[in-house]
Amino acid sequence: MRLSQFHLATVKEVPADAEIASHRLMLRAGMIRRLASGLYTWTPLGLRVLRKVEQVVREEMNRAGAIELLMPAVQPKELWEESGRWDKFGDQLLKIRDRKDQEFCFGPTHEEVITDFARNELKSYKQLPVNFYQIQTKFRDEIRPRFGVMRAREFLMKDAYSFHLSSESLADTYGAMYQAYSRIFNRLGLTFRAVQADTGAIGGNASHEFQVLADSGEDAIAFSDGSDYAANIEKAEALASSAARPAPHAELKRVDTPTQKTIAQVSAFLGVSPRQCIKTLLVRGRDGLVALCLRGDHEINEVKVSKLPELSGEPVLASEEEILAATNTRPGFIGPVGLPADIPVIVDRDAAALADFVCGGNADGTHYTGANWERDARVSRVEDIRQVVEGDRSPDGHGSLHIARGIEVGHIFQLGPKYAQALDATVLDDQGKSQVMMMGCYGIGVSRIVAAAIEQSHDEAGIIWPEAMAPWRVAVCIINPKHSPEVRDAAEALYRKLEQHGIETVLDDRGLRPGQMFADLELIGIPHRVVVSERGMAAGTLEYRNRGESDNRAITEDELFTLLA
Numbered sequence: 101m102r103l104s105q106f107h108l109a110t111v112k113e114v115p116a117d118a119e120i121a122s123h124r125l126m127l128r129a130g131m132i133r134r135l136a137s138g139l140y141t142w143t144p145l146g147l148r149v150l151r152k153v154e155q156v157v158r159e160e161m162n163r164a165g166a167i168e169l170l171m172p173a174v175q176p177k178e179l180w181e182e183s184g185r186w187d188k189f190g191d192q193l194l195k196i197r198d199r200k201d202q203e204f205c206f207g208p209t210h211e212e213v214i215t216d217f218a219r220n221e222l223k224s225y226k227q228l229p230v231n232f233y234q235i236q237t238k239f240r241d242e243i244r245p246r247f248g249v250m251r252a253r254e255f256l257m258k259d260a261y262s263f264h265l266s267s268e269s270l271a272d273t274y275g276a277m278y279q280a281y282s283r284i285f286n287r288l289g290l291t292f293r294a295v296q297a298d299t300g301a302i303g304g305n306a307s308h309e310f311q312v313l314a315d316s317g318e319d320a321i322a323f324s325d326g327s328d329y330a331a332n333i334e335k336a337e338a339l340a341s342s343a344a345r346p347a348p349h350a351e352l353k354r355v356d357t358p359t360q361k362t363i364a365q366v367s368a369f370l371g372v373s374p375r376q377c378i379k380t381l382l383v384r385g386r387d388g389l390v391a392l393c394l395r396g397d398h399e400i401n402e403v404k405v406s407k408l409p410e411l412s413g414e415p416v417l418a419s420e421e422e423i424l425a426a427t428n429t430r431p432g433f434i435g436p437v438g439l440p441a442d443i444p445v446i447v448d449r450d451a452a453a454l455a456d457f458v459c460g461g462n463a464d465g466t467h468y469t470g471a472n473w474e475r476d477a478r479v480s481r482v483e484d485i486r487q488v489v490e491g492d493r494s495p496d497g498h499g500s501l502h503i504a505r506g507i508e509v510g511h512i513f514q515l516g517p518k519y520a521q522a523l524d525a526t527v528l529d530d531q532g533k534s535q536v537m538m539m540g541c542y543g544i545g546v547s548r549i550v551a552a553a554i555e556q557s558h559d560e561a562g563i564i565w566p567e568a569m570a571p572w573r574v575a576v577c578i579i580n581p582k583h584s585p586e587v588r589d590a591a592e593a594l595y596r597k598l599e600q601h602g603i604e605t606v607l608d609d610r611g612l613r614p615g616q617m618f619a620d621l622e623l624i625g626i627p628h629r630v631v632v633s634e635r636g637m638a639a640g641t642l643e644y645r646n647r648g649e650s651d652n653r654a655i656t657e658d659e660l661f662t663l664l665a
């Protein structure tokens with residue numbers, strides 16, 4: 101490609117709401133242009149990168165035996181009513197009406213459509229297992245679209261859906277997808293981890309997320325230094341303390357804490373460690389309020405809490421009025437000692453191992469010291485309800501946990517019979533009996549990968565593409581083309597030769613000054629830059645610069661080809 105014939109449009113200024121590097125750099129490099137909130141045009145430059153990612157994904161899906169198809173983006177309401185998700189999916193679902201006033205949604209995902217396809221196409225166990233995939237535009241009306249294409253409303257996803265007669269067959273394909281995903285992210289040059297993921301409302305079965313490690317990631321992941329255990333922090337189990345709870349020692353005493361409400365204030369005021377305090381949260385349960393007790397230095401894990409039978413989904417903190425009505429006490433002074441008997445007290449494993457602790461006094465302006473479970477405070481149940489922290493023991497018993505930030509670029513899931521059951525997608529087994537199919541689903545955020553790669557690899561000057569994602573591998577620069585036709589010819593010849601060797605090359609023939617030209621090429625992240633100049637031609641060399649290095653090297657053309665081989 102000749103840059104003079106391309107639409108390269110780098111920009112200097114980016115809007116202040118471009119908070120993270122990838123968002124800023126994609127705008128500056130001119131890879132994307134914002135149309136409206138969460139909606140982006142992929143420019144010719146951006147699209148070259150997006151297509152590279154798509155191609156790697158496609159090749160590896162094909163290699164793993166998946167079969168490509170393409171489903172409509174617009175999906176009829178009736179299908180979503182069959183699965184029960186028309187109402188359940190929530191506000192992320194963009195609902196639309198046609199001229200006949202019929203309702204549709206713009207697909208945020210395709211379980212319904214593929215299951216409908218499968219129930220019509222698949223009749224016999226002999227057609228199974230089968231794995232269909234597509235690479236297609238999704239729409240999700242995200243609450244907070246941000247970070248450019250990282251969390252957009254319209255984005256490109258690869259979604260695959262497999263169908264099986266047995267859960268063993270599902271587990272096999274799941275394993276094959278796990279391998280395929282690992283190959284994809286390795287080929288794309290990303291540093292990633294596959295982590296155990298929460299299975300959400302569907303429950304039960306296996307699920308992994310593929311997380312690209314980056315400080316700007318929205319997810320936290322916990323991984324062990326002594327094994328290959330890794331999990332989304334939502335899912336990571338906090339083991340019970342191995343030491344037995346000490347016997348009560350201190351006497352229960354009510355102390356005045358007139359204005360001290362938070363753990364930090366109370367522990368500083370009383371001169372005790374937050375680890376020795378109990379934090380009590382009152383949340384709305386199915387039948388009235390529920391108390392959750394944690395050690396003062398720990399945080400609640402909302403996903404774990406949402407699974408408690410006393411709750412009906414995500415925890416919602418009780419309002420000040422509700423707390424007052426139930427306990428006659430203001431928030432900040434609530435504790436497990438003397439709570440009304442109709443409030444269940446769910447105690448975290450570590451909190452349950454404390455003796456002689458500090459907790460709210462259930463009377464305004466007071467706390468207790470020397471409190472003890474059973475003796476002073478009721479325990480309805482001990483549960484794992486906290487977030488793991490750096491240094492916790494790994495749940496598999498090997499090593500300790502570290503926390504890192506990640507960007508979720510892929511998610512694989514054993515759905516089981518959920519959708520097939522709802523939509524009555526069955527096949528005949530070898531006995532001629534009708535069986536509901538088992539399903540797996542496997543997503544990759546194709547457009548998000550582009551941003552994630554930049555988060556992982558950039559510097560002040562711009563993007564540093566992994567080779568497999570670069571818009572072009574090599575840039576050949578012509579310095580002073582008007583001044584020296586020989587230089588121009590030599591650069592043209594080198595460009596043609598590189599292309600003939602199948603090396604994707606861009607010829608910077610825009611006639612810019614070197615400084616401007618190099619700044620653009622660094623910003624857009626071309627891995628290899630070669631300058632043809634009069635001086636170099638006289639010496640029989642090219643001036644070579646690798647995007648990841650800070651110095652030029654004089655190399656011969658042969659050396660260049662060896663380096664690119």
Ligand code: ATP
Pocket residue numbers: 209240242249250251252253254255257508509510511543544545546547548
């Ligand atoms: P997240 O937790 O980031 O919202 P999700 O769990 O809703 O993602 P899935 O339903 O598993 O996402 O979708 C498959 C993949 O699509 C995700 O792993 C992610 O890479 C990508 N993806 C999801 N939502 C978006 C979005 N709003 N913008 C860009 N990519 C997205």
Ligand code: MG
Pocket residue numbers: 309508511
């Ligand atoms: Mg997910």
